[in-house]
Amino acid sequence: MTEIADVAISGLGPVGTILAASLGRLGVRTIAIDRSDDIYPLPRAIGLDHEIMRVIQNLGLADAVAPYVASYRPTEYQGIGGTVIARYESLPPPYPQGWQPSLVFTQPPFERAIRHALTKMPAVEVRLSTTLQQLTERSDHVELDVLSSSGELETIRARYVVGCDGGGSAVRKELGIAFESLDFDEPWLVIDVMVDEDRLHKLPETMVQYCDPARPATYVVGPGQHRRWEIMLLPGEVPDDMSREDVIWRLLGRWLGPEDGRLWRAATYLFHALVANEWRSGRVFLAGDAAHMTPPFMAQGMCQGIRDAANLAWKLALVLKGDARDALLDTYRQERRPHVRTTTETAKSLGRIICELDPAKAKERDEKMLAETGNPPVVRYRQNLIPALVEGALASEQGMPVGTRFPQPWITTLTGACRLDDFAGSSFRLVVSPDVTAQEIPDDIKQTLSRLGGSILYVETHGVSRPITARSFSIVENDDVLAAWFRAHRIVAALVRPDHYVLAVARGPLELIALSRRFKECLRIEA
Numbered sequence: 001m002t003e004i005a006d007v008a009i010s011g012l013g014p015v016g017t018i019l020a021a022s023l024g025r026l027g028v029r030t031i032a033i034d035r036s037d038d039i040y041p042l043p044r045a046i047g048l049d050h051e052i053m054r055v056i057q058n059l060g061l062a063d064a065v066a067p068y069v070a071s072y073r074p075t076e077y078q079g080i081g082g083t084v085i086a087r088y089e090s091l092p093p094p095y096p097q098g099w100q101p102s103l104v105f106t107q108p109p110f111e112r113a114i115r116h117a118l119t120k121m122p123a124v125e126v127r128l129s130t131t132l133q134q135l136t137e138r139s140d141h142v143e144l145d146v147l148s149s150s151g152e153l154e155t156i157r158a159r160y161v162v163g164c165d166g167g168g169s170a171v172r173k174e175l176g177i178a179f180e181s182l183d184f185d186e187p188w189l190v191i192d193v194m195v196d197e198d199r200l201h202k203l204p205e206t207m208v209q210y211c212d213p214a215r216p217a218t219y220v221v222g223p224g225q226h227r228r229w230e231i232m233l234l235p236g237e238v239p240d241d242m243s244r245e246d247v248i249w250r251l252l253g254r255w256l257g258p259e260d261g262r263l264w265r266a267a268t269y270l271f272h273a274l275v276a277n278e279w280r281s282g283r284v285f286l287a288g289d290a291a292h293m294t295p296p297f298m299a300q301g302m303c304q305g306i307r308d309a310a311n312l313a314w315k316l317a318l319v320l321k322g323d324a325r326d327a328l329l330d331t332y333r334q335e336r337r338p339h340v341r342t343t344t345e346t347a348k349s350l351g352r353i354i355c356e357l358d359p360a361k362a363k364e365r366d367e368k369m370l371a372e373t374g375n376p377p378v379v380r381y382r383q384n385l386i387p388a389l390v391e392g393a394l395a396s397e398q399g400m401p402v403g404t405r406f407p408q409p410w411i412t413t414l415t416g417a418c419r420l421d422d423f424a425g426s427s428f429r430l431v432v433s434p435d436v437t438a439q440e441i442p443d444d445i446k447q448t449l450s451r452l453g454g455s456i457l458y459v460e461t462h463g464v465s466r467p468i469t470a471r472s473f474s475i476v477e478n479d480d481v482l483a484a485w486f487r488a489h490r491i492v493a494a495l496v497r498p499d500h501y502v503l504a505v506a507r508g509p510l511e512l513i514a515l516s517r518r519f520k521e522c523l524r525i526e527a
């Protein structure tokens with residue numbers, strides 16, 4: 001690509017890859033580089049959630065990743081003496097986003113399946129073994145000086161650049177952007193074992209957070225025979241000594257021995273809680289670990305980065321096509337930073353429960369938690385820990401459910417049941433309850449939707465889902481997911497963004513007129 005690309009992405013980890021695929025799907029001419037010649041071969045992330053699966057589904061890749069994804073087991077927090085002090089589970093079906101709310105996955109083949117999809121996207125050019133050296137911002141584009149593995153220097157030009165280049169981000173350093181530290185820096189040893197099939201019965205059936213002051217640890221049930229232990233290093237322990245194979249098997253001795261499986265890998269990490277102060281400088285953005293790092297106690301580090309990608313992709317596409325002003329891109333930080341910060345604070349507070357090393361304080365913690373949640377503790381749902389977006393390209397003044405994720409029910413069609421997005425797509429949508437007729441929808445809103453490639457979904461209670469026109473659908477759901485959502489929020493219509501966040505709502509047919517104005521204002525459509 002010798003001309004100016006629309007977007008250049010530096011870093012093809014999970015976040016850069018999903019951003020490239022999301023842009024490619026929208027026809028945005030994207031050039032994506034990575035300094036490595038292949039994906040990172042070892043797993044880091046092991047858990048993901050339904051919001052991320054919906055992003056992958058929208059890219060048409062759900063079947064491609066399916067072999068590497070499995071259910072997430074419930075999580076027990078065990079206090080002193082193994083007492084269960086908290087229990088988290090996934091929400092029961094019908095699932096609000098159309099997928100099991102929490103899942104485990106094997107990262108390397110999962111990432112490979114997504115990266116492979118880029119090779120089929122004409123709008124995306126991938127260059128591996130290519131390292132970003134320097135960025136220079138010009139008036140209408142950015143120059144990226146890159147170095148190939150053969151030592152060749154080259155300049156790539158793009159209207160916008162996104163640094164998805166991980167925690168040590170060269171892009172972030174080039175921009176001189178600092179992290180805000182949320183004050184969590186704990187050293188942990190992470191061990192992955194492929195356990196022999198006939199030894200799996202020796203291990204716990206649930207995920208376990210061992211909140212044991214003598215040795216805090218996490219046990220994760222991965223897909224198939226993959227099991228992970230994350231073990232906190234105690235004061236004075238040296239990371240290099242602790243990752244020796246003999247030490248690892250000694251640490252794992254409580255659960256299993258070398259005769260029970262194959263050590264896949266072990267590495268020590270400092271678990272951090274960091275959020276970049278700025279997420280944009282001129283034409284350059286940060287996403288994923290380049291913008292934030294989260295301790296893994298909620299399995300949300302990568303998920304947060306993929307949310308960044310889903311948030312930024314449609315905004316870049318709209319601005320590049322001239323459908324919205326550049327100011328729309330400022331809503332990226334406005335929306336994502338508080339969301340990441342809140343989620344990271346929650347992960348950190350779970351980490352503080354687990355990492356307590358003082359036996360007296362740990363005893364106090366157990367008593368307090370059991371007093372709060374009962375003994376045995378009531379089940380809590382992990383997904384309720386994920387916040388809504390607070391402000392940005394949203395009609396926040398309307399309150400809930402604006403800023404939350406629009407549900408994805410299973411629907412009935414002439415050819416059988418399917419998830420809503422597979423039938424009606426994932427562009428902008430006006431979704432109306434049976435209380436609203438087609439005549440009540442203002443022309444203005446129909447025109448804006450049509451200009452942006454959006455559609456109208458009429459939820460009905462009988463029959464089967466069917467297309468009405470190329471851009472409008474009648475929707476009949478299998479369960480009560482959408483109907484219950486409309487009832488719970490006392491609304492009759494919702495405007496939904498391509499990343500599935502609710503932009504604005506109408507509480508009665510008369511409010512539909514105001515929706516049109518809100519739509520344009522939120523998207524910075526009018527000059």
Ligand SMILES: Cc1cc2nc3c(=O)[nH]c(=O)nc-3n(C[C@H](O)[C@H](O)[C@H](O)COP(=O)(O)OP(=O)(O)OC[C@H]3O[C@@H](n4cnc5c(N)ncnc54)[C@H](O)[C@@H]3O)c2cc1C
Binds near residue numbers: 012033047301
């Ligand atoms: C032990 C552990 C457990 C975790 N568990 C979970 C979990 O269960 N769930 C979850 O959601 N998250 C989890 N995470 C977090 C997750 O792994 C990261 O958030 C995620 O990998 C970040 O993805 P990324 O694409 O932003 O960055 P990375 O995966 O770091 O990718 C960055 C890419 O940029 C490239 N690059 C770097 N510099 C340059 C340059 N100058 N030029 C070109 N390319 C460059 C690199 O080669 C790399 O491919 C865990 C992390 C750890 C360490």
